[in-house]
Amino acid sequence: MWFQTEIQIAPKARGFHLITAEVERQLPGLQKVDIGWMQLFIQHTSASLTINENADPTVRGDMERHFNEFVPERAPYYAHDYEGDDDMPAHIKSSVLGASIMVPITEGRLNLGIWQGIYLGEHRNHGGVRRLIATVNGR
Amino acid sequence: MWFQTEIQIAPKARGFHLITAEVERQLPGLQKVDIGWMQLFIQHTSASLTINENADPTVRGDMERHFNEFVPERAPYYAHDYEGDDDMPAHIKSSVLGASIMVPITEGRLNLGIWQGIYLGEHRNHGGVRRLIATVNGR
Amino acid sequence: MWFQTEIQIAPKARGFHLITAEVERQLPGLQKVDIGWMQLFIQHTSASLTINENADPTVRGDMERHFNEFVPERAPYYAHDYEGDDDMPAHIKSSVLGASIMVPITEGRLNLGIWQGIYLGEHRNHGGVRRLIATVNGR
Numbered sequence: 001m002w003f004q005t006e007i008q009i010a011p012k013a014r015g016f017h018l019i020t021a022e023v024e025r026q027l028p029g030l031q032k033v034d035i036g037w038m039q040l041f042i043q044h045t046s047a048s049l050t051i052n053e054n055a056d057p058t059v060r061g062d063m064e065r066h067f068n069e070f071v072p073e074r075a076p077y078y079a080h081d082y083e084g085d086d087d088m089p090a091h092i093k094s095s096v097l098g099a100s101i102m103v104p105i106t107e108g109r110l111n112l113g114i115w116q117g118i119y120l121g122e123h124r125n126h127g128g129v130r131r132l133i134a135t136v137n138g139r
Numbered sequence: 140m141w142f143q144t145e146i147q148i149a150p151k152a153r154g155f156h157l158i159t160a161e162v163e164r165q166l167p168g169l170q171k172v173d174i175g176w177m178q179l180f181i182q183h184t185s186a187s188l189t190i191n192e193n194a195d196p197t198v199r200g201d202m203e204r205h206f207n208e209f210v211p212e213r214a215p216y217y218a219h220d221y222e223g224d225d226d227m228p229a230h231i232k233s234s235v236l237g238a239s240i241m242v243p244i245t246e247g248r249l250n251l252g253i254w255q256g257i258y259l260g261e262h263r264n265h266g267g268v269r270r271l272i273a274t275v276n277g278r
Numbered sequence: 279m280w281f282q283t284e285i286q287i288a289p290k291a292r293g294f295h296l297i298t299a300e301v302e303r304q305l306p307g308l309q310k311v312d313i314g315w316m317q318l319f320i321q322h323t324s325a326s327l328t329i330n331e332n333a334d335p336t337v338r339g340d341m342e343r344h345f346n347e348f349v350p351e352r353a354p355y356y357a358h359d360y361e362g363d364d365d366m367p368a369h370i371k372s373s374v375l376g377a378s379i380m381v382p383i384t385e386g387r388l389n390l391g392i393w394q395g396i397y398l399g400e401h402r403n404h405g406g407v408r409r410l411i412a413t414v415n416g417r
Contacts, residue, residue, distance in 0.1 A: 175280070175413075176413060190323070191372065201356050201370075236374070242319065243282065250321075251321065254322070255321065255322075
């Protein structure tokens with residue numbers, strides 16, 4: 001069993017956002033899969049996908065503050081700054097965090113741990129709509 | 140061919156641990172797969188999975204020392220510290236390193252490079268048992 | 279449909295290199311896949327694979343400069359330095375960036391975003407030939 005769909009995420013503020021429910025809502029075939037995988041792939045190089053704590057919004061805030069500290073704007077060694085101070089840091093964050101996640105499917109649902117959720121990392125100040133490709137394979 | 144199993148890893152000290160042999164031992168169906176993949180997914184947000192050097196324990200020690208330096212405890216900007224100084228750094232490390240790895244299978248075995256092994260990163264001081272979901276697909 | 283092939287990448291200078299075209303050239307079966315995935319896995323622990331901006335070479339230069347700053351050589355806490363100053367930093371970079379990427383396939387082509395390309399991160403000064411395992415599955 002294979003299915004694939006494009007998911008559009010409405011523009012979000014810079015920072016980390018929990019999108020688990022929004023993704024699940026757009027994957028109606030999931031419950032037919034007994035064993036499998038769902039991959040979520042973001043088609044952009046200045047936003048990212050990662051899995052982290054799903055309950056406390058301070059984790060998302062601390063993630064944003066940490067990455068802003070450790071991938072600074074206006075580093076003296078950046079040559080790529082055509083689109084503003086958030087341009088190159090957004091590219092670096094996207095590679096450190098990654099462009100895709102893959103979650104096992106078990107008995108018709110994403111087999112995330114009880115505290116795990118899917119984060120969209122928006123690393124631009126004005127990122128616009130983000131396109132994700134969700135692909136499910138299983139039996 | 141699909142199979143999926145839960146692997147429980149007994150509590151480990153904070154740091155990086157080589158778990159390749161332990162994982163392979165719990166995947167008896169692997170040798171039937173000619174071409175495929177094995178995904179290992181950790182159901183926690185304060186531990187991680189990564190692939191690195193399998194021979195010299197100083198690499199694991201240096202990884203732990205590096206990540207403690209670059210994802211510091213008690214950063215002034217952390218709001219999420221309810222469970223102690225190791226709480227938020229563990230969440231950040233889990234996203235930087237990742238919650239899953241995927242290894243190609245070739246002729247019945249994990250097709251890792253000769254120097255590659257699977258690391259569990261335990262980022263809490265007292266992390267407890269860690270649950271992994273191993274999923275294999277192939278033909 | 280499954281296929282798997284080993285791709286050898288000729289020695290490259292330390293830094294980030296765009297290898298999308300080279301990978302696609304070595305995956306002739308791709309156009310038969312309507313929905314699926316391609317995984318690229320690097321069998322080394324001092325080089326990495328990541329997805330980032332495919333147009334402007336300054337992004338690759340800035341990535342190299344950033345990672346050299348944030349994963350320094352000769353950190354006082356490194357014990358693993360047998361192969362030179364670039365030894366342990368290369369291992370750390372390989373885990374931060376990752377040993378594999380997975381790209382959805384849609385209607386016979388890698389469904390990358392318009393600005394996305396596949397980067398090989400060469401983290402050693404003299405890394406030699408790098409072996410990748412490309413695995414494709416789909417229908």
